[in-house]
Amino acid sequence: MDIEAFRGLLTPSGQALLAEAGAADVSEDGLIGTASRLRRGHPADLVAAALTQVRLRGRAVAKFGADASRMYFTQAGLEQSTRACVAEHRARRFASCLRPGERVLDLGCGIGADLLARARAGIGGEGVELDPLTAEVARANVVSFGLDGIVTVREGDAREEDPSGYAAVFADPGRRTARGRVFDPRSYEPPLDTVLGLAGRVPSGCVKVAPGIPHDAVPDGAEAEWISVGGEVKEAALWLGGLAGDVRRRATLISPNVHTLVPDEGLGGPEVRGWGRYLYEPDGAVIRAGLVAEVAALVGGGLADRHIAYVTSDALRPTPFASAYEIDDVMPFSVKRLRAELRRREAGVLTIKKRGSAVDVDRLRRDLGFGGRRPKGGTAVTLVLTRVGEAPVALLTRPVPGTGAAA
Structure with a gap:
C-alpha cells in the first residue's frame, strides 16, 4: 500500500469503497472474487488499499476491540502497536502526573495507539514518525476519533527532535528489523541510550521497551514496569523523572482489571522447601x-x-x-x-x-x-x-x- 493509495481511501469515494469492501467476503477463499468485483468500478491500487485495511482491521480487533473498525493500519504498524488496554493504562498514569495543559512529545508514534489513548484522557501533544505512510495513517486515526484538536502528527526523525517546551517525552523505539526482533537495547532504532538522552531533557518520560530488557539496562532513578495481558507478557516500559514511582520495578497484570505488584524491601529470598499440596x-x-x-x-x-x-x-x-x-x-x-x-x-x-x-x-x-x-x-x-x-x-x-x- 503506497501513500497515495492510502490518501485515496480518505476521500468520499474511498470511504464508500472501504465500506463496500468491509461488507464483502475477504476470507482467503473469497478475496480474489471480491477484488475482481471491486476493480470493475474502482482503480486497482485503491481496491488493494481498501482490502488491505479491511483485513488489517479484522486482525486488529484482538488489540483494539470495536475501535479497530474505525482505525487505519499498516501491517508493521499493527504488529508493533500498543494494544488499547495497555495504552489506556499508561495514559492514566500520564494524566495523574501531568498538569492541565502540559503536552507530551511522542517519538516514533507509529499508528498512534498511545497518542490516541492520551488524547482521550485529555492530554495534548505531538506525535513524530519517521515513515511517511505510517505518519499519514496516524494522522488519519487522530481525525477518525475527532482528536485533531488535542494532538497532531508530523513526519520527523526522533534523533533530531528538540523536546524543549514539552512536559514529557514518550518514545517507542523500533525493535524489529528485516531479520526479526531486536533484543539488544543498543540496536533499537533509535538506540535506547539516544532515546533516554532525549527523555532526560524534559521533566518526565516514558520509553516502551522489549519485555526481555535486562535489569542492568534500566537507568538509575527509573522505574521498569513489565505488563502482561490475560496472562501473557506483552511489553515493558521505563518511567523516568516525574513519571517514575518510588519503586525500581513493578509487574502489572491486565485481565481486564489492573493488578500491580511491587517489591517488598523487607523480604529476603524465598525459602527452599519440599513440594506442598x-x-x-x-x-x-x-x-x-x-x-x-x-x-x-x-x-x-x-x-x-x-x-x-x-x-x-x-x-x-x-x-x-x-x-x-x-x-x-x-x-x-x-x-x-x-x-x-x-x-x-x-x-x-x-x-x-x-x-x-x-x-x-x-x-x-x-x-x-x-x-x-x-x-x-x-x-x-x-x-x-x-x-x-x-x-x-x-x-x-x-x-x-x-x-x-x-x-
Whole structure:
C-alpha cells in the first residue's frame, strides 16, 4: 500500500469503497472474487488499499476491540502497536502526573495507539514518525476519533527532535528489523541510550521497551514496569523523572482489571522447601520483574528449587499474580512411568508445562500417546516438568479455577 493509495481511501469515494469492501467476503477463499468485483468500478491500487485495511482491521480487533473498525493500519504498524488496554493504562498514569495543559512529545508514534489513548484522557501533544505512510495513517486515526484538536502528527526523525517546551517525552523505539526482533537495547532504532538522552531533557518520560530488557539496562532513578495481558507478557516500559514511582520495578497484570505488584524491601529470598499440596506458576510479568519472592510470601510458600520460578505451598490462596495447580503426584521423570500413570488415570486431555527442563514437549506428547487425536472425554491432566537440583521431576496436577488472571 503506497501513500497515495492510502490518501485515496480518505476521500468520499474511498470511504464508500472501504465500506463496500468491509461488507464483502475477504476470507482467503473469497478475496480474489471480491477484488475482481471491486476493480470493475474502482482503480486497482485503491481496491488493494481498501482490502488491505479491511483485513488489517479484522486482525486488529484482538488489540483494539470495536475501535479497530474505525482505525487505519499498516501491517508493521499493527504488529508493533500498543494494544488499547495497555495504552489506556499508561495514559492514566500520564494524566495523574501531568498538569492541565502540559503536552507530551511522542517519538516514533507509529499508528498512534498511545497518542490516541492520551488524547482521550485529555492530554495534548505531538506525535513524530519517521515513515511517511505510517505518519499519514496516524494522522488519519487522530481525525477518525475527532482528536485533531488535542494532538497532531508530523513526519520527523526522533534523533533530531528538540523536546524543549514539552512536559514529557514518550518514545517507542523500533525493535524489529528485516531479520526479526531486536533484543539488544543498543540496536533499537533509535538506540535506547539516544532515546533516554532525549527523555532526560524534559521533566518526565516514558520509553516502551522489549519485555526481555535486562535489569542492568534500566537507568538509575527509573522505574521498569513489565505488563502482561490475560496472562501473557506483552511489553515493558521505563518511567523516568516525574513519571517514575518510588519503586525500581513493578509487574502489572491486565485481565481486564489492573493488578500491580511491587517489591517488598523487607523480604529476603524465598525459602527452599519440599513440594506442598499446591504449585503456583507466577505470571510472566512477575518473573520478569523479579518478584517471585513476593508471590511466595502472598501464598505462604517457597521454591522447590531456588533457581526455578515455581512456588509451592500447602495453602490455597488465590492471587492474580500466579496460577495455582493442585499436585496429585510427584515422581522422577520417566516416560514409561508417566505413560502408565496417564493410562491408569484415563487421561483424555493432557497439558504440558515446563520450566528448567530440556525435554522436547512435542516429542514427549507423542511418546505418551497424545500425538494424534484423543477420544473425547477422560480426565484432564496438567503435567509439569521441572527439576530440583539436577534431578528431573514430573508433577501430575490439576488447575485450580479462579486463580491467576481469573482471580
